[in-house]
Amino acid sequence: MTVVFACLDADTLGGVQQVTHTLAQGLAGRGHEVHVIGLHQAATPFRYVERPHYHRHVISRSPVRAQGRLARRRSDRRVRELFRAIRPGYAVMTSPSVVARLSGLLPAAFRPVGQYHGSYDHARGCWHLASIRRHYGRLDQAVFLSADDAWLFSEHALLPNAWTLPNPLAAWPEEMSSLDTPRVLGVGRLEGVKRFDRLISAFARSGAPPPWELHLIGEGAELARLRAHADREGVGDRVVFRGLVPSERMSAEYLGASVLGLTSEHEGLPVVLLESGAHGVPSVAFDVSGGVRSAGPVLVPPGDVDAFAAELGRLAGDEEERRRLGADARARAEAFRLDHVLDRWESMFAHIER
Template identity: 80%
Template sequence: MNVVFTCLDADTLGGIQQVTHTLAQGLAGRGHEVHVIGLHRSAAPFHYVDEPRYRRHLISRSPVRPQGRPARRRLKELLGPMRPGYAVLTSPSVVTRLTGLLPDALRPIGHYHGSYEHARGCWHLDSIRKHYPGLDQAVFLSDDDARLFAEHALLPNAWALPNPLAAWPDRTSPLTTPRVLGVGRLEGVKRFDRLISAFARSGAPRPWQLHLIGDGGELDRLRAHAAREGIVDRVVFRGRVPAALMPEEYLDASILAVTSEHEGLPVVLLEAAAHGVPAVAFDVSGGVRSAGPVLVPPGDVDAFGAELARLTGSARERRRVGAAARAGAAAFRLDPVLDRWESLFQHIER
């Protein structure tokens, strides 16, 4: 069958893009015709797949802005001749931009990568209420999220599909390196300031360090925050790490920490769990809960620090939590998730 993934931009460093390329490569590997469309140029392109088996398309080389007539014309020219299949629209912005442009042969699926908790706090929920009931299917990241959207957005077509792991590691972390790991863009929504504060309050003894992987506009502010917390020499800002090198980062970590303001289902949680690394996370979504981290009430920095203290203080506890996380992560392996996508396509056809 033909599957067309469309992103606002397809090559930014982010969860939507990572999941899209993983699914595209997996489905193409099963013999499907797959396309990935970026509506706009990425400001800082990130490389996800070395040898893509799917076709990639860029509609506009301008930064993100409303679709103009030339872009709409190019979209129609690209989509019009495509053989029947499915158009997976990866955000509310994409759904609104492609309204009226999809040929009848492509059946639309809205793939929302956020949580219900996040959607209701911004314009997303109103957009989903308005546009998603008319799609063939509305896909969310967890059973909890699908249920909440079905109830509060009155969606008759809600479906739950988790994010996949691109690969399953043969090795797991020994959990002996005194390192807490944080991964993500250095931007406000990730709230690495809270993680720095929690690490400081954990009282983790030397030589424990906090390593932050990612780049972004908050770097200087976060360095200053680490200095105010008195741990500037124990917070290591690593910058961007290529996707191919991330397995080594998990193998060198003993704890993963996720302090985001909101999340859907962070792939970093799944990847760490697959490597047997225990995680601590704010309880901000059904997706986060489904990944099996140690949960902390949202925004409670002291409680987060206490959990870091418990795990940094006990190798036995790290091993116990990490083993349970790896066992749970098996449900997110690529093949079972692809099976569920193919079952969804069959459900729509029926």
């Protein structure tokens, strides 16, 4: 079959893009014809797959939100021409923006599927919920990351077509962390929504003594502010900013960690929780979505830094508990192995055909 994934931009460093390329490579590896379309050129393109078995397309070389009316009409024409050149199949639109943009542009031969990579609570707090209500009910399928979120959307957005498909793990590690390195790990863009300031504060209040350190992997505009925040919290010498680590080296980072912390303002189903769990690393996270809950971290109320600190301190001081939770995390991560998730995608396509 033919599967087309359409993103606002397909090559930015981000969770939606990582998942899209993982799914595209996996489905192509099963013999399907797969295309990944970026409606815009990423400002700083990131290559997720070294040798893609799928086709990649960029519609407009202009960045997101930089198009005038004439450029928009040219882009719409290119979208129509590209879809006419691709064998009919499924068009998977990866966000509300893409669903709204492609409304009216898809040929009738393509079965439309809309994904949402966020949580219901996040959608409710911004324009996403209104857009999902307006557009997703008319699609063949509306896809969400967890059963909890799919139910909430079906109830509150009146969607008759909600489906659950989790994010996949790109690879399954054979090794597990020994969990004896005194290191808490945080992974993600150093941007406001990830709230690494809260993770730094929680680490400072956790009571985890030296040589315990907090290592933050990622780049972003908040770097200088976060360095200053670590100094104010009295842990500037124990918070290590690692910068961007290539994807092929991330497995070693998980193997060198004993706890993962996730303090985001909102999340759908963060791949970092799945990857850390697959490496047998327990995690602590704010309870912000059904997707986060499905990954099985130690949960604390959203925004409660003191509760987060208490859990970090408990795990730092109890190696046996880390091992127990790490084994549970790896067992739970099995459900997110790529082959299992691809099976579920193929089952959904078969359901649409019926």
